[in-house]
Amino acid sequence: MKFVSYSNNSKEHLGLKEDKGILPIGKLLNDENIRIDKVIHNPEKISQIKQLLNNESISDSDYISEESVTFLPSVPEPKKIICIGKNYAEHAKETNDDIPEEPIVFSKFSDSAAAHMEDVPLPDKSDKVDYEAELAVIIGKRAEKVLEEEALQYVFGYSNANDLSARDLQFKSGQWLLGKTCPKFAPIGPYLITADEVGDPQNLNIRLFLNGEERQSSNTKHMIFTVKYLIHYLSQYMVLSPGDVILSGTPEGVILGHPDEKQSWLKPGDEVYVEIDKLGVLKNTLK
Numbered sequence: 001m002k003f004v005s006y007s008n009n010s011k012e013h014l015g016l017k018e019d020k021g022i023l024p025i026g027k028l029l030n031d032e033n034i035r036i037d038k039v040i041h042n043p044e045k046i047s048q049i050k051q052l053l054n055n056e057s058i059s060d061s062d063y064i065s066e067e068s069v070t071f072l073p074s075v076p077e078p079k080k081i082i083c084i085g086k087n088y089a090e091h092a093k094e095t096n097d098d099i100p101e102e103p104i105v106f107s108k109f110s111d112s113a114a115a116h117m118e119d120v121p122l123p124d125k126s127d128k129v130d131y132e133a134e135l136a137v138i139i140g141k142r143a144e145k146v147l148e149e150e151a152l153q154y155v156f157g158y159s160n161a162n163d164l165s166a167r168d169l170q171f172k173s174g175q176w177l178l179g180k181t182c183p184k185f186a187p188i189g190p191y192l193i194t195a196d197e198v199g200d201p202q203n204l205n206i207r208l209f210l211n212g213e214e215r216q217s218s219n220t221k222h223m224i225f226t227v228k229y230l231i232h233y234l235s236q237y238m239v240l241s242p243g244d245v246i247l248s249g250t251p252e253g254v255i256l257g258h259p260d261e262k263q264s265w266l267k268p269g270d271e272v273y274v275e276i277d278k279l280g281v282l283k284n285t286l287k
Contacts, residue, residue, distance in 0.1 A: 087249025094257030116190030126166035132250035218251030
């Protein structure tokens with residue numbers, strides 16, 4: 001299922017993306033207050049929605065167009081955004097770093113989350129903002145000290161993400177936080193696709209385009225630490241809760257990996273698209 005969180009007439013809604021458009025779920029469930037967090041916390045809602053989708057009373061007029069809504073982040077207010085650094089060997093190499101022996105873990109704050117088609121402000125204190133196409137993993141149930149072989153059972157679904165990074169702030173101190181958690185620096189979307197529709201998260205093509213030019217192109221099979229290992233690893237040190245988001249790392253092709261004389265940082269008006277197999281295309285403009 002492709003869930004869409006969106007606002008319409010200044011009210012938050014949840015829908016399903018289908019070929020005919022977006023089908024508002026509130027009308028299906030007779031619950032206008034239904035939100036993605038309620039679905040994630042109550043898996044039985046999935047079965048209920050599937051049953052209602054077979055209802056012959058659903059007509060073309062029940063669908064609304066994507067153009068008529070304002071997208072929200074796939075998870076509008078995640079409690080945790082946990083990020084993994086240098087999780088592709090070629091990305092580590094292009095930045096002249098060693099390949100990590102354990103996951104590099106950092107975080108973004110909840111208000112870093114941004115939506116598909118949302119403008120992202122460039123921070124006043126930075127002149128070196130970079131893009132990072134990433135697979136976002138959305139946790140579906142409480143995970144604590146889980147076994148690696150069982151870890152994918154804790155995934156609700158996946159989204160595209162862009163781990164925007166102010167490189168001059170990122171390396172200002174020994175911690176990366178300042179350069180990673182600027183407002184709207186974690187676009188996630190446009191859809192949250194359930195894990196059953198995605199299948200193997202380690203066989204997805206991932207690409208990023210800047211103003212129409214392909215800048216990143218890889219496959220999640222090249223991750224150093226797989227999605228299931230990351231969930232296993234993180235759950236040894238913290239409790240992962242339903243709705244938590246893991247940004248699983250970016251492949252090679254970032255601006256930071258270019259020679260100094262060829263580093264042209266993001267500027268107002270730049271359009272960045274992140275495309276991952278089965279997940280659609282996440283589009284944002286810098287301002």
